[in-house]
Amino acid sequence: MDHPPVVSAIHLAKATRLPMQPKDEVEVEAGRGIVGDRYHGTRHRHVTVQSRETLDEAAAVYGRPVPSELTRRNLTISHGVVPRDPGTRIRVGEVLLEVVRVAAPCKLLDDTIGAGAQEALRRRAGTVFRVLEGGRIRVGDSVDLVLSPPAPRPA
Numbered sequence: 001m002d003h004p005p006v007v008s009a010i011h012l013a014k015a016t017r018l019p020m021q022p023k024d025e026v027e028v029e030a031g032r033g034i035v036g037d038r039y040h041g042t043r044h045r046h047v048t049v050q051s052r053e054t055l056d057e058a059a060a061v062y063g064r065p066v067p068s069e070l071t072r073r074n075l076t077i078s079h080g081v082v083p084r085d086p087g088t089r090i091r092v093g094e095v096l097l098e099v100v101r102v103a104a105p106c107k108l109l110d111d112t113i114g115a116g117a118q119e120a121l122r123r124r125a126g127t128v129f130r131v132l133e134g135g136r137i138r139v140g141d142s143v144d145l146v147l148s149p150p151a152p153r154p155a
Helices: 052-062 108-112
Strands: 007-012 021-023 025-029 047-051 075-077 089-092 095-102 127-133 135-138
Touching (some): 007 025, 047 052, 052 075, 095 135
Parallel strands (some): 047 075
Antiparallel strands (some): 007 021, 007 075, 095 127
């Protein structure tokens, strides 16, 4: 695809086991995460990002659709590979994010999607980011997956 990826879905949950709620737009705070989400204010797990393209690959392995909202990730982008290397940065709308780690698929997926979903999503479950620069993220915002790495700080 020639065009850059866009935010295709935004989901949050107010508490750990509550269902994810779709949003058209969210406020994201630097160093804190998405306002109103269960992980807002945690140390590093501010925003989770997954790719619809990767979910479709998981669905092919799983043999059934994998709905974005049932994976418990905050942002779903239209296509492309979400970076997984710690320290890598991406920009989503106004917001600058930095990779913390790969998001491991949780056991809850077998309950919400069906038996075998957790295994199908292994290595396809998205990435956990910390927020370096806050702002608003809206469905349809463009996503820059290839930002140049940060300049080294002078010693």
